[in-house]
Amino acid sequence: MAKSSIKIRAKIKKGACEVKALMKHPMETGQRKNKKTGKKIPAHFIQEVNCTHNGQSVLAAEWGGAISTNPYLSFIFDGAKKGESVTISWLDNQGGKDSMTAKIK
Amino acid sequence: MTISRREFIRLMGMAGAAGMLPASTFAAAKRPSDLYEIPKFGNVCLMHMTDCHAQLNPVYFREPSVNLGVGNAYGKAPHLVGNAMLKHFGIENNSIEAHAFSYLNFDEASRAYGKVGGFAHLASLVKRIRSERGNENTLLMDGGDTWQGSGTAYWTRGKDMVGACNLLGVDVMTGHWEFTYKDKEVIENIGEFKGEFIAQNIHLNEDAQFDYKFSEFSGYNEDDNRAFKPYTIKNVGGARVAVIGQAFPYTPIANPQRFMPDWTFGIKDDAMQEMVDQVRETEKPDVVVVLSHNGMDVDLKMASRVTGIDAIFGGHTHDGMPAPTVVKNPGGKTLVTNAGSNGKFLGVMDLDVRGGKVRDFRYRLVPIFSNQLPADHEMQSYIDNVRKPYKDVLEEKLAVAGETLYRRGNFNGTFDQIICDALNTVNDSQISLSPGFRWGTTVLPGQNITMDHVMDQTCITYPETYRREMSGEDIKLILEDVCDNLFNDDPYFQQGGDMVRVGGLDYVCRPNNKMGKRISNMTLDDGTPIDASKKYVVGGWATVGSKSPGRPIWDVVADYMRLQETVSIKKLNTPKLVGVDGNPGVG
Amino acid sequence: MSTDTKRRLFLKGTLASGVVALAAGAGLINPRQVLAAWPKSAFEAKSVSEAMKGIAGTDTAAGNDKITIKAPDIAENGAVVPVKVDATKISGVDSIAIIAEKNPTPLIANFKMGKSTHAFVSTRIKMGKTSNVIAVVSAGGSVSTARKEVKVTIGGCGG
Numbered sequence: 001m002a003k004s005s006i007k008i009r010a011k012i013k014k015g016a017c018e019v020k021a022l023m024k025h026p027m028e029t030g031q032r033k034n035k036k037t038g039k040k041i042p043a044h045f046i047q048e049v050n051c052t053h054n055g056q057s058v059l060a061a062e063w064g065g066a067i068s069t070n071p072y073l074s075f076i077f078d079g080a081k082k083g084e085s086v087t088i089s090w091l092d093n094q095g096g097k098d099s100m101t102a103k104i105k
Numbered sequence: 106m107t108i109s110r111r112e113f114i115r116l117m118g119m120a121g122a123a124g125m126l127p128a129s130t131f132a133a134a135k136r137p138s139d140l141y142e143i144p145k146f147g148n149v150c151l152m153h154m155t156d157c158h159a160q161l162n163p164v165y166f167r168e169p170s171v172n173l174g175v176g177n178a179y180g181k182a183p184h185l186v187g188n189a190m191l192k193h194f195g196i197e198n199n200s201i202e203a204h205a206f207s208y209l210n211f212d213e214a215s216r217a218y219g220k221v222g223g224f225a226h227l228a229s230l231v232k233r234i235r236s237e238r239g240n241e242n243t244l245l246m247d248g249g250d251t252w253q254g255s256g257t258a259y260w261t262r263g264k265d266m267v268g269a270c271n272l273l274g275v276d277v278m279t280g281h282w283e284f285t286y287k288d289k290e291v292i293e294n295i296g297e298f299k300g301e302f303i304a305q306n307i308h309l310n311e312d313a314q315f316d317y318k319f320s321e322f323s324g325y326n327e328d329d330n331r332a333f334k335p336y337t338i339k340n341v342g343g344a345r346v347a348v349i350g351q352a353f354p355y356t357p358i359a360n361p362q363r364f365m366p367d368w369t370f371g372i373k374d375d376a377m378q379e380m381v382d383q384v385r386e387t388e389k390p391d392v393v394v395v396l397s398h399n400g401m402d403v404d405l406k407m408a409s410r411v412t413g414i415d416a417i418f419g420g421h422t423h424d425g426m427p428a429p430t431v432v433k434n435p436g437g438k439t440l441v442t443n444a445g446s447n448g449k450f451l452g453v454m455d456l457d458v459r460g461g462k463v464r465d466f467r468y469r470l471v472p473i474f475s476n477q478l479p480a481d482h483e484m485q486s487y488i489d490n491v492r493k494p495y496k497d498v499l500e501e502k503l504a505v506a507g508e509t510l511y512r513r514g515n516f517n518g519t520f521d522q523i524i525c526d527a528l529n530t531v532n533d534s535q536i537s538l539s540p541g542f543r544w545g546t547t548v549l550p551g552q553n554i555t556m557d558h559v560m561d562q563t564c565i566t567y568p569e570t571y572r573r574e575m576s577g578e579d580i581k582l583i584l585e586d587v588c589d590n591l592f593n594d595d596p597y598f599q600q601g602g603d604m605v606r607v608g609g610l611d612y613v614c615r616p617n618n619k620m621g622k623r624i625s626n627m628t629l630d631d632g633t634p635i636d637a638s639k640k641y642v643v644g645g646w647a648t649v650g651s652k653s654p655g656r657p658i659w660d661v662v663a664d665y666m667r668l669q670e671t672v673s674i675k676k677l678n679t680p681k682l683v684g685v686d687g688n689p690g691v692g
Numbered sequence: 693m694s695t696d697t698k699r700r701l702f703l704k705g706t707l708a709s710g711v712v713a714l715a716a717g718a719g720l721i722n723p724r725q726v727l728a729a730w731p732k733s734a735f736e737a738k739s740v741s742e743a744m745k746g747i748a749g750t751d752t753a754a755g756n757d758k759i760t761i762k763a764p765d766i767a768e769n770g771a772v773v774p775v776k777v778d779a780t781k782i783s784g785v786d787s788i789a790i791i792a793e794k795n796p797t798p799l800i801a802n803f804k805m806g807k808s809t810h811a812f813v814s815t816r817i818k819m820g821k822t823s824n825v826i827a828v829v830s831a832g833g834s835v836s837t838a839r840k841e842v843k844v845t846i847g848g849c850g851g
Contacts, residue, residue, distance in 0.1 A: 176786075
């Protein structure tokens with residue numbers, strides 16, 4: 001299996017679950033020009049991110065191209081226990097997608 | 106208001122405690138006939154050096170004649186030069202202290218009093234203070250900018266300075282230019298350093314939190330994400346002294362981020378407050394001090410917002426301040442010092458600590474005159490050994506100085522002008538740009554300029570030069586951007602450097618205006634107005650974005666000098682200043 | 693606002709995007725259907741006013757000091773500016789949007805919180821020049837904002 005584009009760290013801190021995620025993605029806005037050819041580099045960015053815990057959505061994000069290259073996302077939610085899992089998936093404007101599940105520590 | 110002499114003497118006695126009268130503290134302190142006879146006081150002696158910029162041997166160093174304060178900083182320390190500064194601190198004209206702290210009569214006084222600094226001479230003073238106070242009653246702190254600034258520091262990747270600091274017995278340090286070596290080298294050097302390296306304001310960035318290449322480094326704390334140990338506790342004179350580190354907050358902005366890709370900096374005064382509170386709560390210290398590389402204006406603002414700090418020992422802005430500024434904040438008062446640069450001074454703060462509190466203090470910024478302090482033999486032989494492999498290169502005579510060659514000041518110094526002229530001449534450009542660093546030593550008229558001097562002025566890990574086309578608009582944008590780093594009226598937006606130096610370009614500068622409105626009337630040397638849309642050939646060095654393609658700047662400057670018997674400037678491209686009449690920051 | 697109301701609002705939000713994205717991620721539907729859900733006009737809006745209308749339904753939200761934005765005073769790199777928005781002092785927060793006032797298209801992101809999710813988010817954004825970062829917080833139909841200026845500089849020339 002290809003290596004996932006998503007890295008997740010989920011940890012119980014002061015009773016809540018803190019999730020940190022890093023996604024490998026160019027996040028091209030569509031406004032940048034290729035310096036050599038002068039042609040615009042086509043837009044290619046993550047538009048939707050969904051984070052679930054026990055099948056329930058805990059965070060749903062809509063993004064534009066101005067989220068930095070290799071996006072970072074962190075959030076906190078209640079009601080999770082050590083050993084349970086969180087899943088993060090993304091979908092980009094060209095139909096690309098990925099998903100990753102990690103155990104809560 | 107008139108006060109009786111009796112009242113005046115009483116006030117002077119209080120000044121040490123309240124720090125209300127900086128002039129009188131200094132006047133009282135300088136009385137002893139021996140410059141280095143520092144009366145004992147209290148039970149805790151904190152020694153502070155900062156920004157030596159790797160100057161192992163004695164040098165000449167001219168203090169600024171222009172150091173403007175804008176907004177709330179107008180007319181206040183450190184924005185006082187020449188006579189205004191002497192008057193403020195009660196320093197006698199034409200005295201040895203007047204020479205140490207001001208640019209007045211620089212050439213003449215330099216010839217009379219000789220060179221300043223030098224680690225062998227500094228070592229003698231430190232040893233003397235340790236033996237007078239008792240070793241266990243002293244602590245030696247280094248505010249950083251120690252590993253960069255000389256040829257030997259560059260070629261040994263800062264290791265010559267780590268060795269010198271170990272020999273000197275530096276107990277604790279923080280940093281700025283230290284980070285311009287590769288991160289791996291920084292970690293290695295800290296490993297060899299026998300003291301402690303501290304910084305509360307450097308954290309791992311988001312990427313590094315997932316995969317950190319120095320996860321084994323002892324200073325790293327996974328829980329709070331700090332890359333270095335934030336503070337240390339030292340037992341000094343029976344008191345528990347907490348020292349919190351504050352590295353230069355804007356290192357990845359002022360210097361290339363590519364050298365420190367995993368670390369994120371910032372002033373982070375909220376984190377500083379948390380740290381002070383936590384240290385006071387858990388460590389029960391008698392004294393809390395901050396070893397800071399913020400720059401003095403940033404320290405003054407931080408001291409007004411963060412409570413619970415007894416003293417901030419500051420650096421970065423190279424302000425040799427004879428007395429601390431006392432800053433009021435909601436929790437009490439904080440002393441803010443700044444200890445100059447280039448190895449010229451040692452700050453000595455004696456504290457009377459009793460019952461878990463600082464009761465009173467005495468402070469002196471002691472100038473190191475190498476003729477008046479014997480060289481420590483062990484340190485001198487270490488320095489000679491370090492220099493040996495590079496001696497021939499460093500001592501090459503390039504030319505004779507036709508006038509005083511210096512850098513320090515808000516705008517072009519004469520040595521900067523030589524660098525700018527060299528860029529324009531050797532690289533055939535119309536306009537040149539050179540960074541407004543505050544380090545770099547001074548050469549007296551008639552003195553031989555050696556490669557040592559050129560390295561003192563140019564020695565950085567990103568020395569590559571460039572020659573490229575820029576529009577008039579681009580050039581103005583650069584000038585405005587750098588000018589705002591210097592004259593933004595909020596100190597937290599000041600980066601502590603001086604204005605970018607220019608060659609072949611004149612302009613009018615209004616420091617009191619807002620960004621975008623400070624620079625006007627740009628012309629070429631011949632008076633031709635700069636056209637915003639026209640392209641100009643610009644030469645420069647020290648790009649922070651990506652590496653430039655050209656030769657190192659020191660080769661360009663050395664080539665330029667070798668072509669001449671005597672080097673002097675034709676014209677100083679310093680701007681016409683508007684709105685600064687009467688500002689005591691102009692000499 | 694009751695938890696139930698909040699939950700209903702949240703479900704409305706997730707139906708429009710999150711759940712659909714998950715379904716797409718699982719290969720259940722094709723991405724073209726998903727694109728319709730992403731609020732294109734808000735993200736392509738050229739002004740803060742249009743962006744706010746598009747994402748929060750109003751451009752006249754009041755400032756709220758219960759919202760804190762943590763971002764650097766001066767960005768270390770304009771292409772990677774860390775921004776944290778904390779609205780945990782407001783109850784019943786449904787969503788947090790991040791806007792960079794002077795970006796060519798100001799809307800950067802919108803985050804919809806689940807019922808157990810804290811009103812907090814941390815991410816990294818691109819900023820072309822010095823500008824206010826605006827956080828737009830919706831809670832039970834009431835919208836409020838906070839702003840923090842981030843300076844984007846050329847850098848260099850430091851002491």
